[in-house]
Amino acid sequence: MFYDYLRGHVEALLFAAGEPLSKKRIADILQTETETVERLIALLEEDYRSKNRGICVRCVADGYQLVTKPDFDNLIRQLISQQELKLSSAAMETLAIIAFKQPVTRSEMEAIRGVKVDGVVNTLLDTGLICEAGRKESIGKPIIYGTTELFLTTFGFNSIEDLPALPEDLSVLQSVKDQAIS
Amino acid sequence: MPNYNIKIQDFEGPLDLLMHLIEKDKVDIYDIPIVDIAEQYITYLNAMKEFDMDVASDFLVMAATLLQIKSRMLLPKPPVESEEEQEDPRQMLVDMLVEYRKIRIQAKMLTESLATALGYHQRKPMQFPDIRKKIKPLSFDDLIDSLNGLLTIQEHEPALIERQRFNVQDKMNKIIDLLEKNNHSLEFSALITNNVSRSEIIASFLAILELMRLNRITISQARPFSTIFIFLREDMTDVL
Numbered sequence: 437m438f439y440d441y442l443r444g445h446v447e448a449l450l451f452a453a454g455e456p457l458s459k460k461r462i463a464d465i466l467q468t469e470t471e472t473v474e475r476l477i478a479l480l481e482e483d484y485r486s487k488n489r490g491i492c493v494r495c496v497a498d499g500y501q502l503v504t505k506p507d508f509d510n511l512i513r514q515l516i517s518q519q520e521l522k523l524s525s526a527a528m529e530t531l532a533i534i535a536f537k538q539p540v541t542r543s544e545m546e547a548i549r550g551v552k553v554d555g556v557v558n559t560l561l562d563t564g565l566i567c568e569a570g571r572k573e574s575i576g577k578p579i580i581y582g583t584t585e586l587f588l589t590t591f592g593f594n595s596i597e598d599l600p601a602l603p604e605d606l607s608v609l610q611s612v613k614d615q616a617i618s
Numbered sequence: 619m620p621n622y623n624i625k626i627q628d629f630e631g632p633l634d635l636l637m638h639l640i641e642k643d644k645v646d647i648y649d650i651p652i653v654d655i656a657e658q659y660i661t662y663l664n665a666m667k668e669f670d671m672d673v674a675s676d677f678l679v680m681a682a683t684l685l686q687i688k689s690r691m692l693l694p695k696p697p698v699e700s701e702e703e704q705e706d707p708r709q710m711l712v713d714m715l716v717e718y719r720k721i722r723i724q725a726k727m728l729t730e731s732l733a734t735a736l737g738y739h740q741r742k743p744m745q746f747p748d749i750r751k752k753i754k755p756l757s758f759d760d761l762i763d764s765l766n767g768l769l770t771i772q773e774h775e776p777a778l779i780e781r782q783r784f785n786v787q788d789k790m791n792k793i794i795d796l797l798e799k800n801n802h803s804l805e806f807s808a809l810i811t812n813n814v815s816r817s818e819i820i821a822s823f824l825a826i827l828e829l830m831r832l833n834r835i836t837i838s839q840a841r842p843f844s845t846i847f848i849f850l851r852e853d854m855t856d857v858l
Contacts, residue, residue, distance in 0.1 A: 454741035494738060506737030516739070521732070525725065526630050532725040548717050551631035551676050591728065592735030600727045602720060 439472050443483075446476045447502070456499030456589060497588035498595055521563065521590065530556045531565060535587070535599060539569050539580035557581065565590065632680030633718045635662060640715070647715055650708055652691050656684040687711060784818045789825035794834065797850040806837065806846035 445466055450457060459473040466473070477493055477500055484492045484505075492505050504512050523531065530553050533545050545553045560566045569582035583596065593599060629635040639658050640647060660681055690707035706712075797804055809826070810819055826848065829835045839846045 451741070452744045454743040501740055503738035503740050506734070509737040509739070512739045520736070523729075523732075528725040528729055529630075529721055532721050532728050535728065536721075536724055548714075548721055549631060550633035550680065550714065550718065551674070589740075590735060591731045592738070593731070600724075600731065602723060 439468065439476065440479070442466055442468065442472070443476050443479050446473065447480055450493065450500060450502040453501075456497045456501040458499040462500070494592070495594045496592055497585045501589075523563075524556075527556050527559055531560055531583075531587075534560075534566050534581050535583050535596070538582040538596070539572075540582075541572055541578040541580050543578065631674075632677045633714065635659065635677070636680070636715065637718065637722070647719075648712060650712065652684065652688045652708060656681075656688045659684055683711070783815075784821035786821050786824045786828065789821045790829055793822070793825055793829060793848075794850065797835070797848065802850040802852075804848045806848055809848065 446462060449462055449465065459470045459477075462473045463470045481493050483489065490504055490508055491502055493500050494503050495501075526549075529549060530545060533548055534540055537544070542553055542557060545557070557566070561568075564584060565587040566581050567584050568579050570580055571577040572580050587593075588595065629638065636655070636659065639645075639655055639662075640650065643654075645651065645655070663677055663681060666677075687707045793804075793809060796809070806826075810822055826835070826837075830837065834851055836849050836851060837846055838849070
């Protein structure tokens with residue numbers, strides 16, 4: 437393939453960027469087409485597949501990102517003292533409502549959870565996982581919330597459409613509390 | 619009354635507690651035995667109060683809702699006039715619970731996604747030190763002007779903060795003293811107008827409020843705007 441030589445270019449860009457780069461951005465910088473970028477990414481992924489390689493490409497937030505393989509998770513944690521993102525079960529439930537039902541207002545969230553959500557929403561806003569996405573055109577013009585790109589990157593999704601679907605069999609009355617949502 | 623094995627745990631909200639009760643008894647969510655569930659729910663709230671746990675208002679609203687549904691279920695149904703089916707009074711509750719359960723499952727799925735995603739580590743974007751900082755073109759006159767501005771700043775007299783001369787604790791002791799000497803009762807006006815300066819009046823007033831809070835004294839007034847009397851409490855619990 438004559439564009440094969442661009443493989444190193446893509447790798448260098450992804451390495452320097454750190455955060456996800458869209459294929460459009462890569463294509464613009466390299467002055468080529470997005471299809472070419474896709475093929476180059478595929479070639480890179482092929483290179484990284486071997487067990488000897490420590491990094492790989494992942495597709496998140498509608499872009500590509502160079503990351504360490506999860507096999508080396510514990511290894512990397514020895515290197516960096518990363519502040520782990522700890523979300524309470526209340527925060528996770530509220531985040532689920534926003535993620536799956538966005539855009540959504542505070543009162544809509546409260547109707548589902550049965551409790552006030554003010555504290556939790558503010559916490560989630562602080563983490564940058566959600567943001568204000570305008571106002572609803574109903575009485576009082578309440579603020580509506582949605583998830584951010586940081587949410588996609590942190591949870592490893594390429595887009596909102598990629599959120600896991602509910603299992604078909606909802607009659608599974610397995611006590612969700614038993615599976616510790618820590 | 620059946621012996622409910624109540625394990626006191628911290629429920630996030632009324633729906634959380636309801637889900638627990640329903641799942642515990644393996645109740646069919648589409649056919650909730652309202653009478654039984656309402657009774658368990660309220661028993662639980664009472665237990666929470668007994669253990670001195672704060673029962674948030676949301677829980678009480680749900681208790682009221684459950685009782686309302688229960689009474690609607692128990693009342694004899696009016697004759698059906700139209701072809702429509704009678705609305706099940708539990709329907710709203712069922713809808714809420716189904717929705718809530720969906721969210722709980724989705725939250726769990728998100729937690730798993732998060733755990734997986736956290737296995738991948740990324741780099742921070744590279745920083746390129748920008749050595750050439752842009753400096754606004756300024757003239758020598760600008761420098762002289764700003765120096766002038768600094769030199770003409772007036773010297774302020776340091777502000778004098780007066781020491782608080784009247785100590786609320788002292789006033790409290792004084793008031794108790796006065797009450798004891800005066801047959802355990804005094805007029806409010808007597809206590810206040812004795813004082814000369816405003817800060818002393820304030821200290822006395824605060825002392826009275828504090829003594830009331832500590833249940834050392836009580837006050838009473840026959841009618842609005844009549845004399846206020848202050849009484850020393852006999853059943854003193856030594857709190858001061």
